[in-house]
Amino acid sequence: MRIFEILFIVSNVMLWIVDRWGRRKVVGVANCLAIGIALLHFIFEGYRWQMVPLYVFTAGYMLYLFVKARRHKERRKQPHFIWNFLLPFLLAVAVILPILLPVFKIDSPSGPYSVGTVTYHWTDASREEILTDTPNDRRELLVQLWYPAQIDQASFKALYIPEYRQFGQALQQEYKIPAFILHYFRHVKTDSYVNAPLSAEQAQYPLIVFSHGLPGTRFTSTSQMEELASNGYLVAAIQHPYYAMTTVFPDQRIAPKTKKLPAVIDIDGWDRMIEVWVKDAQFVLDQFGKLNKQDPQGLLTGKINMDKIGMLGHSFGGAATIQTLYADQRLKAGINMDGTPFGKTIVNGLQQPFMQMKTEVVESNKDAEPTEQQLAKIGVTKQAYDKYKTEIPIRNSVLFGKGGGYAVTIRGIKHMSFTDYYLWSPGLRLMDGLKLPPKQAWHMINSYVLAFFDKYLNQKPSTLLDEPMSPFKEVIVEKK
Incomplete structure (x- = not known):
C-alpha cells in the first residue's frame, strides 16, 4: 500500500481510540489530522475504488462525531456496542480491499546502473500466424x-x-x-x-x-x-x-x-x-x-x-x-x-x-x-x-x-x-x-x-x- 493510504488507515484507528478514551479537544485534533491525510492522499496518490469503503467509513464516522458533539455539549457515556464492536468492525471491513489489492512496489534493483526500458513491435514476414483465421x-x-x-x-x-x-x-x-x-x-x-x-x-x-x-x-x-x-x-x-x-x-x-x-x-x-x-x-x-x-x-x-x-x-x-x-x-x-x-x-x-x-x-501418495x-x-x-x-x-x-x-x-x-x-x-x-x-x-x-x-x-x-x-x-x- 502507498504511504498516505497507510496513514489514512492509521488516522482512522487513532480517531476511534481518542473518541473512545480521549477528550473532545483531542478528538477534534484527530479529526483534523484524518481530514488532512485524506486530502494529501487525494492530491499526491489519487483516488482508487478499493479505498471507497474507507472513504465512506471516514465520512460517516466524522458525521457521527459532528452530530454527537452538537447534541451533547457535555460528554456522556456512549453505547459500548458502538464503541467496542460496530466501529472496529466497520473499519476492519473498510480496509480489507486496499490490503488485498494493494498498490504494490517492486524493490529497487541492487545494481549500480539505473534502468531504462523500450518496447519493440516486430513482424516476422517469413512466418504465417497459425492462430488467426486472417489470410496471409x-x-x-x-x-x-x-x-x-x-x-x-x-x-x-x-x-x-x-x-x-x-x-x-x-x-x-x-x-x-x-x-x-x-x-x-x-x-x-x-x-x-x-x-x-x-x-x-x-x-x-x-x-x-x-x-x-x-x-x-x-x-x-x-x-x-x-x-x-x-x-x-x-x-x-x-x-x-x-x-x-x-x-x-x-x-x-x-x-x-x-x-x-x-x-x-x-x-x-x-x-x-x-x-x-x-x-x-x-x-x-x-x-x-x-x-x-x-x-x-x-x-x-x-x-x-x-x-x-x-x-x-x-x-x-x-x-x-x-x-x-x-x-x-x-x-x-x-x-x-x-x-x-x-x-x-x-x-x-x-x-x-x-x-x-x-x-x-513434496510427493504424497506416489502410487496413485x-x-x-x-x-x-x-x-x-x-x-x-x-x-x-x-x-x-x-x-x-x-x-x-x-x-x-x-x-x-x-x-x-x-x-x-x-x-x-x-x-x-x-x-x-x-x-x-x-x-x-x-x-x-x-x-x-x-x-x-x-x-x-x-x-x-x-x-x-x-x-x-x-x-x-x-x-x-x-x-x-x-x-x-
Whole structure:
C-alpha cells in the first residue's frame, strides 16, 4: 500500500481510540489530522475504488462525531456496542480491499546502473500466424527491453502494466474476475525509465533473452528484468502473442490467448507448440543483430556484445529456453525456471552451460494413478498419460551435456514465485500456501540467476555457485 493510504488507515484507528478514551479537544485534533491525510492522499496518490469503503467509513464516522458533539455539549457515556464492536468492525471491513489489492512496489534493483526500458513491435514476414483465421497473417511479436541507462530530469518511470484495462478484461474472460478490480494497476510504477539513453559506462553489454510462462506476459517478471539490467545486462522479454494472457499491439489491436492449447499432460501437443516459441526467440536474436548493426533510434548501434548472449525462461518459457539453446549456438548459456522439458529430446545434453531451477516437490501418495474418467475430463488418454509420466523424467535426466552447469532447488517457494505474481495480492499467497515471502524468494532466485550469467557471460568467478554450502538454508545446489 502507498504511504498516505497507510496513514489514512492509521488516522482512522487513532480517531476511534481518542473518541473512545480521549477528550473532545483531542478528538477534534484527530479529526483534523484524518481530514488532512485524506486530502494529501487525494492530491499526491489519487483516488482508487478499493479505498471507497474507507472513504465512506471516514465520512460517516466524522458525521457521527459532528452530530454527537452538537447534541451533547457535555460528554456522556456512549453505547459500548458502538464503541467496542460496530466501529472496529466497520473499519476492519473498510480496509480489507486496499490490503488485498494493494498498490504494490517492486524493490529497487541492487545494481549500480539505473534502468531504462523500450518496447519493440516486430513482424516476422517469413512466418504465417497459425492462430488467426486472417489470410496471409504474419507472426507479430512484442519485445520489451530493459537496459543500463543514464537518466536526467526529463526521465519518467514506466507503468508496470501499460495496458492494464485490456489485461483486466482478459482476466475477466479467462477467470471470471471483474475487469475493474485490477484497474489499480494504473498506479503501479516500476524503477525503469521510458526511452532513457543507454549508459555509456561500457562499450558493449551482454544480451539476455527472456521467455515468459503460459499464460504470462512480458511484464510478469519485471523485478527480475530490472535486477539484471541494473547489473549491466540488456534484457529482452518476448511477449508471445496468442499464448500470453493478452497482447495489445501499438495500433490497439488485441491478440487474445488462444483456446487451442493441448491438455495439461498432452506431451505431443506441447512438443509441437514449442516450435513456435523457439522460432520467436530466434527471430528476436536476428532483430537484435540488426539493431546492433544499425539502430534507427540510435540506442543499440554497436552496443550489443553478440558473443555474450544468454536466455532464461519461466515455466513453458523455460522449456522454450532449453529448446532454443539446443537449436541455436548463438546462445552461450541458459536457465530454465521450473519448466517441464517439452520439445525434442536433447541428444547428448546441452552443449552450453545450463542451470535448472526448480521448486521442491513434496510427493504424497506416489502410487496413485488417475482413473480413465479423470483423464477423460482433461481430454487425455491413458496412453498419453503413461508417455508423459515415463518421458519427462528421462528428458530431465539428459539436459546437462558438455557445457555442464547447476541444478538449483529452492524449498518453501511455489511455481509462481519466479514471477511478480505474489505481489499482486496477499490473498494469492494465502491461497497457494506460500511459505517464503515473495521478496525473500526473489532475492535468492535473482542472486543465483545473476551469479550464473556473470560466470558464463562475463567470466566472473562465482563463490555463490561453487561454495560447498549455499548461504541460503532453503537452497540446494548441485554442480553438474
